[in-house]
Amino acid sequence: MHTPYCHLSSDRRLANSSDHPYVAPMKKIGFLSFGHWTPSPQSQTRSAADTLLQSIELAVAAEQLGADGAYFRVHHFARQLASPFPLLAAVGARTSTIEIGTAVIDMRYENPLYMVEDAGSADLIAGGRLQLGISRGSPEQVIDGWRYFGYRPADGQSDADMGRRHAEVFLDLLRGEGFAEPNPQPMFPNPPGLLRLEPHTAGLRERIWWGAGSNATAVWAAKLGMNLQSSTLKNDETGEAFHVQQAAQIRAYRAAWKEAGHAREPRVSVSRSIFALMNDRDRAYFGGERGGEDQIGFIDPQTRAIFGRSYAAEPDVLIEQLRQDEAIAEADTLLLTIPNQLGVAYCAHAIEAILTHVAPALGWR
Template sequence: MKKRIGFLSFGHYQPVAGSQARTARDALLQSIDLAVAAEELGIDGAYVRVHHFARQLASPFPLLAAMGARTSRIELGTAVIDMRYENPLYMAEDAAAADLISGERLQLGVSRGSPETALRGSELFGYVPAEGQTDADLARKHTEIFRAAIAGAGVARPNPQMSRSTTPLAIEPQSPTLGDRIWWGSGTRATAVWAAEQGMNLQSSTLLTEDTGIPFDELQAEQIALYRETWAKMGWKREPRVSISRSVIPITTDLDRRYFGSGSGSDAQDQVGHLDGGLARFGRSYTGEPDVIAAELAADAAVQAADTVLLTVPNQLGVDYNAHLLEQIALHVAPAFGWAPNLPAPALA
């Protein structure tokens, strides 16, 4: 299994002391610059979170298209787009356009989304679950329509005044391989099984909205195993992709230590709390000396089970600092769990 790593930015911005991302413009432009810097380091992916009604990144496709225009190798993705808010046909147009600009490098994570700042925010965007349906049902329906559209399904009747054809019209533009690069953000073992049944790749983050009393990495590895078993049973022809997220901060400089301490805080252990009306298990952070956290990650069951590890970055500390963190991970941490840099082949003499 080829191991990949990528950064995951929440895209926070606030005009507060110490923040290098004080405005939305800062957060957007710095996200592009960090994608460029990450590609130069051989990092495999640049991913962004999507949140509405918050001082964070919200509309991913202009940003992904700009990242695509400035880079050439790195994967560009989301983790995740909340499908409750999306017009699936308009999203299909945006996604295909951004994918074509990037040379078909998008990796789109979609899902029902996480607890949000606004109450019933998707309803303000015009999307209300049908009678007897839940928010999750709405997200899955939008995802179904979106996936059909990017696969070229006819979705509109042709106007007889404009065309003699009676063939239903598909969304344009089309990006032929995009359908294989859609991921479902799963917070439980059951939704991971559902994602496999639908033929989508799997994204699992640093929390699961269930708890069985076992360590987070083992619970997440169970989720991945159930996903892969179901994928095989479904008989899908291609190999699926699986990503997980981790907070990884190597301490190599005095500045690192001033920002993050020694790594011995409460977040060095799993946490269990209440989320969305039920128990949830939150994975630990990996902060400390590079050799120590490299060994810990190499022993992390879910890191071993996944092909892609997304590294959450403190984006408000700026591009230079986050490039430094990624460089330290690339040099001293990620090789311990089987990663090698994605660099261009040397030119022939």
């Protein structure tokens, strides 16, 4: 089943609506790439090198267009982007203003300590622009892939519990407090007290997002002080339209955040596949997705999920359709999923079409 994700960003003012208690004052718009490659002659990304290098070039192009974010999905054992930190660091070195992030890193596969070092290095290279989306993960290419990385759940726990535990350790380490006993005869002089992981980057702890597939995990993320990423896939908890369920998830998250008493305002992103049909090529690629609908499926034998529709139409029609999307209205950040196998030039065109012909009419810029 097709499960698109998307994310956009730029300073956009969101029109007020009496239907929603929370109204984001600004809308950030960015892109989200799954980073597929295939040796097919129809693909512009026929190798891992193509995908990695074009991901960097697309981030540079998106920054020039005025987009706010360049986000990348992480999948293991697949012809897709995997280890994210070399890519994030490279994008950080080639850009200067755009946010750089993930949506999401599967924490079942991660050593939280090593990840703190990698994330700190990439964030310093980028000048503090990292926005890391993490999660317990999604259906995989292999059975229990995390066990090949040397991890297994503790007795009585599930792999999801393990992923959340890794996330909690990661968050704790990001505070930058010392915890390791120093060697009394070190190779190099130590600062006084217990030692922390280096390099430490101030502020990254507040730029961690949790990819929540249910209302309960969104509430859990709020209690831990993580921002919220909600994709075009979530557990079907009420049988309502996807965007209605997602908006309810966001409101539950914000209520839990307020109850937890955090000092700052949280950020919330949603992902969408949105294509403005501007020319014959757009219509050839995406015209068949006009009038799309939500889909129901199972991400595992026990979990019924709802997959949000894709949007593809001429700009005036698209604007009216997007006005009805309650979850987009609730979020402060929109990530657009892009068809990376169509190449940098086409993906930049697709992003520019939304920024130029759709976002302003919706009050997003």
